[in-house]
Amino acid sequence: MEPTLQDDPHAANANNPNRQFDQTNSGGPRINVVTGMLLGALVGGLIALLSSSNRETTKQSLTNAKSSVGGLVDTIKEDPAGKASQVIEQVKSASGMIQEVSTDVQNVYEKVVGEVDTVKQDVNKVVETAQEAKSDLQDIGEKVVEAKDTALGNENATNENKPQA
Numbered sequence: 667m668e669p670t671l672q673d674d675p676h677a678a679n680a681n682n683p684n685r686q687f688d689q690t691n692s693g694g695p696r697i698n699v700v701t702g703m704l705l706g707a708l709v710g711g712l713i714a715l716l717s718s719s720n721r722e723t724t725k726q727s728l729t730n731a732k733s734s735v736g737g738l739v740d741t742i743k744e745d746p747a748g749k750a751s752q753v754i755e756q757v758k759s760a761s762g763m764i765q766e767v768s769t770d771v772q773n774v775y776e777k778v779v780g781e782v783d784t785v786k787q788d789v790n791k792v793v794e795t796a797q798e799a800k801s802d803l804q805d806i807g808e809k810v811v812e813a814k815d816t817a818l819g820n821e822n823a824t825n826e827n828k829p830q831a
Contacts, residue, residue: 697705715721742749 715724
């Protein structure tokens with residue numbers, strides 16, 4: 667027999683072999699998915715900053731963003747009502763342009779649909795004309811063969827080779 671140890675991990679998990687994957691009794695800190703994603707993004711960002719060119723680009727971008735936001739904040743502090751009315755006017759102007767574009771798109775769509783219908787009608791007319799021309803050419807071909815046979819004196823051969831209707 668084997669001696670039993672006081673804190674034997676195998677003995678503790680003998681009845682529940684999958685207990686090692688049970689997260690409810692873990693004594694360590696719990697990390698949820700969002701925290702893990704944030705930590706991963708932070709580590710990835712730090713690794714990306716190891717490159718000097720990435721550091722310079724990031725530094726320049728942050729400086730530009732800071733100055734842009736600072737300028738916007740100063741403008742809003744100076745005249746909040748004026749800035750609000752300016753934004754409202756820009757939105758109204760943009761919505762007017764969007765309405766015009768929507769109307770133009772609708773007009774183009776209707777024009778294209780009308781043109782497609784016209785083209786379909788024209789194609790149908792061309793098909794009908796081609797079928798009529800084919801029929802006319804067959805008639806002409808039969809008459810040419812008949813004329814040839816008549817000219818050669820083979821009128822009986824023409825009547826015998828002609829299909830019966």
